[in-house]
Structure formats: structure tokens, C-alpha cells
Amino acid sequence: MKRLHIIGRKNNGKTTLVVDLLRELATRGLRVGSIKHTHHDHQLDVPGKDSHRHQQAGAAVVGVLSRSMSALFIPTHDEMGASDRYEILAPAYRECDLVLVEGDVETPAPKIEVWRAAMGSPPIAGQVDGVLALVTDDQSSLDLPSLPRSDIAGLADWILRYLIS
Structure with a gap:
């Protein structure tokens, strides 16, 4: 199961980004699954x-x-273990080209973080491993690729190059 985790602090737009990406990738003919992770x-x-x-x-x-x-x-x-929990679900996603997971900062799987400076907190990416890029329209001091949040098509292209190619 090819997974990409969309992480970020509360109210930074994780759900909205996942929905936008699901819509964009589906219009491209991809079969994309989703999982909502919660620590509750x-x-x-x-x-x-x-x-x-x-x-x-x-x-x-x-x-x-x-x-x-x-x-x-x-x-x-x-x-x-966390990977065991995803493996339990893997058979249901076997026909998917990609699975977007909302949340789970502790996973060793690839992650991108959605971040908005207006929320007043620094990105999580500086505190956890495995974050590949920051999705934001704001300036960040982190040494990570910054992908424009306002460019869903470009973000989808980046994801496909990274995960599918």
C-alpha cells in the first residue's frame, strides 16, 4: 500500500487538503483511498x-x-505496532494507486505537512522525522521543499513524481 500522510497541527487545513488532493487525483483517473488517523x-x-x-x-x-x-x-x-494497524487495512486498498492518510506524525511512512503561519505555531516538521515537504503559501525557515498550497495540480504532480514513479 503506497501511503502518503498529510500531517499538520489542528486547524492548519489537513482535511481540506486531503479532500482537494482526492478530488484532483481522482479526476486524473487514479484510484485513491483515504484513511483518517486519530490518536483518540x-x-x-x-x-x-x-x-x-x-x-x-x-x-x-x-x-x-x-x-x-x-x-x-x-x-x-x-x-x-503502527505498521501492523495499516497492514490490517491493506487488503481493502489493494486496488488503489495511492492512499492518503490524514494524520499520524509518528509513522515512518512518507509525510508532507500542511502549515499556515496565521495559526501562530511553528511547523511540526522541525520536530518529527520523515517529513518530505511543507505545503504552505507562507514563508518558512525550515530546510524543506516548500510546495504552494494554492497549487493543487502542482502538488498532485509532485506527489505522483515522488510516490508513483
Whole structure:
């Protein structure tokens, strides 16, 4: 699974950038998947629903199928490494040319950071490893390639050159 993580501090535009990139890459004919990473412990299923009851009864994996959407609830465990969590999902993304992951600064996978000076905090890139570039329309003192946030087509070109070529 070819992954690129879009990282950044809160309210710097991660979700908007991921949506813009998904739209741009899809119009180019690429099959792009997405994953939203969170460090919070969310209950993804709804307590009381049948699928949640299946999980509580001990099902190893719970699936929900409807006419318009399918979902799998796969438990993860604290002792699993970060890469193991992505490997669990890999089969669902096997037909994708690329997977954009929103978040996960701790991954060893390639990352780009979206950053806006107006938010008043420095880029994360100076504090974590593996950040390939800064996506911003602002000036930065970091020694990283700076990719214009306002140029989604150019950013998509850069991503494809880096990950797909």
C-alpha cells in the first residue's frame, strides 16, 4: 500500500487538503483511498446496534453491508505496532494507486505537512522525522521543499513524481 500522510497541527487545513488532493487525483483517473488517523480512542460502531452486539459477543471481525456502503470493524490492540494497524487495512486498498492518510506524525511512512503561519505555531516538521515537504503559501525557515498550497495540480504532480514513479 503506497501511503502518503498529510500531517499538520489542528486547524492548519489537513482535511481540506486531503479532500482537494482526492478530488484532483481522482479526476486524473487514479484510484485513491483515504484513511483518517486519530490518536483518540473512538468507538467506531454504535453501542446497542446489532453489529456492536456481534463485536461484544466475541466476533473477530464484524462487517456491515448495505446497498450504498460497506464497513469492517477490526479490533486493534495496544501491543500492535503502527505498521501492523495499516497492514490490517491493506487488503481493502489493494486496488488503489495511492492512499492518503490524514494524520499520524509518528509513522515512518512518507509525510508532507500542511502549515499556515496565521495559526501562530511553528511547523511540526522541525520536530518529527520523515517529513518530505511543507505545503504552505507562507514563508518558512525550515530546510524543506516548500510546495504552494494554492497549487493543487502542482502538488498532485509532485506527489505522483515522488510516490508513483
